Amino acid sequence: MTAPSQSFRTPMSRARGLGSAKHGVGHFIADRVSGLALIPLSIWAAFAGLKVAAGGYDMAIEWLSSPLNAVLLGLFMVAGFIHLRLAIQVVVEDYVEGFVSKSALLILNYFVCVLGAALGVFAILKVALLGAF
Amino acid sequence: MTEASSGVRERPLSPHLQVWRWHVTMLGSILHRACLVGLYVGALILVGWAVALASGHDAYLAYSGILASPIGKLVLFGLTFALFFTVASNVRHLMWDTGRGFTPKIADMITIAGIAFALVATIVVWVIAGQTGALS
Numbered sequence: 001m002t003a004p005s006q007s008f009r010t011p012m013s014r015a016r017g018l019g020s021a022k023h024g025v026g027h028f029i030a031d032r033v034s035g036l037a038l039i040p041l042s043i044w045a046a047f048a049g050l051k052v053a054a055g056g057y058d059m060a061i062e063w064l065s066s067p068l069n070a071v072l073l074g075l076f077m078v079a080g081f082i083h084l085r086l087a088i089q090v091v092v093e094d095y096v097e098g099f100v101s102k103s104a105l106l107i108l109n110y111f112v113c114v115l116g117a118a119l120g121v122f123a124i125l126k127v128a129l130l131g132a133f
Numbered sequence: 134m135t136e137a138s139s140g141v142r143e144r145p146l147s148p149h150l151q152v153w154r155w156h157v158t159m160l161g162s163i164l165h166r167a168c169l170v171g172l173y174v175g176a177l178i179l180v181g182w183a184v185a186l187a188s189g190h191d192a193y194l195a196y197s198g199i200l201a202s203p204i205g206k207l208v209l210f211g212l213t214f215a216l217f218f219t220v221a222s223n224v225r226h227l228m229w230d231t232g233r234g235f236t237p238k239i240a241d242m243i244t245i246a247g248i249a250f251a252l253v254a255t256i257v258v259w260v261i262a263g264q265t266g267a268l269s
Contacts, residue, residue, distance in 0.1 A: 053267035
């Protein structure tokens with residue numbers, strides 16, 4: 001009939017349509033690139049945590065008023081929530097079977113991560129730009 | 134689920150956890166996933182810290198008081214390990230992505246190295262914290 005297909009998929013497999021959703025590569029690359037960014041950011045964050053934990057409120061305000069600290073902490077949070085959203089998405093897809101509960105958890109995961117990143121960045125900007133109250 | 138899938142024979146399941154002999158790459162994989170779930174909570178704790186700081190002096194004192202409690206310290210200690218182990222895992226996965234390090238010997242070695250790095254780095258951070266007065 002037709003020329004041999006370049007694909008290894010059988011016609012039946014294509015008709016059932018249960019193959020790749022064509023989204024996997026994007027997820028994989030986003031996971032690896034955010035993970036790469038988080039390697040130096042995490043090590044910086046551990047030392048930043050040490051510094052901030054040694055002081056009180058005034059010290060924390062002063063620390064976060066530094067542009068470098070504010071930007072790096074913001075990047076740590078944003079890259080972290082991107083990475084965690086992808087990671088927890090896979091955990092939910094692996095362990096939750098029901099369509100409704102799986103969808104609900106995936107959407108909740110998305111909302112929690114966006115809310116967390118937005119709250120974090122806003123709080124950083126407020127302290128960095130306006131200082132103590 | 135759909136018309137197309139009715140009458141299709143059962144798709145094969147992957148072998149269950151209990152049929153596997155324990156090996157260190159398996160521990161690394163499970164630990165990686167557990168650490169990420171822990172860090173999810175940790176990320177929210179970090180956001181809570183930033184919000185408390187932005188909310189003023191009293192809110193910050195209350196929040197840092199919770200973090201400095203024995204349970205708070207235990208959680209932060211676990212999160213320190215989870216953070217460092219995830220860093221090590223990310224390095225390991227990037228190495229595996231290049232197609233290298235898949236022989237059992239090397240794979241076991243870099244997984245053990247990751248766990249060891251996370252343990253040592255966590256202890257170093259907490260020893261420094263003790264010396265700088267961050268724990269008091």
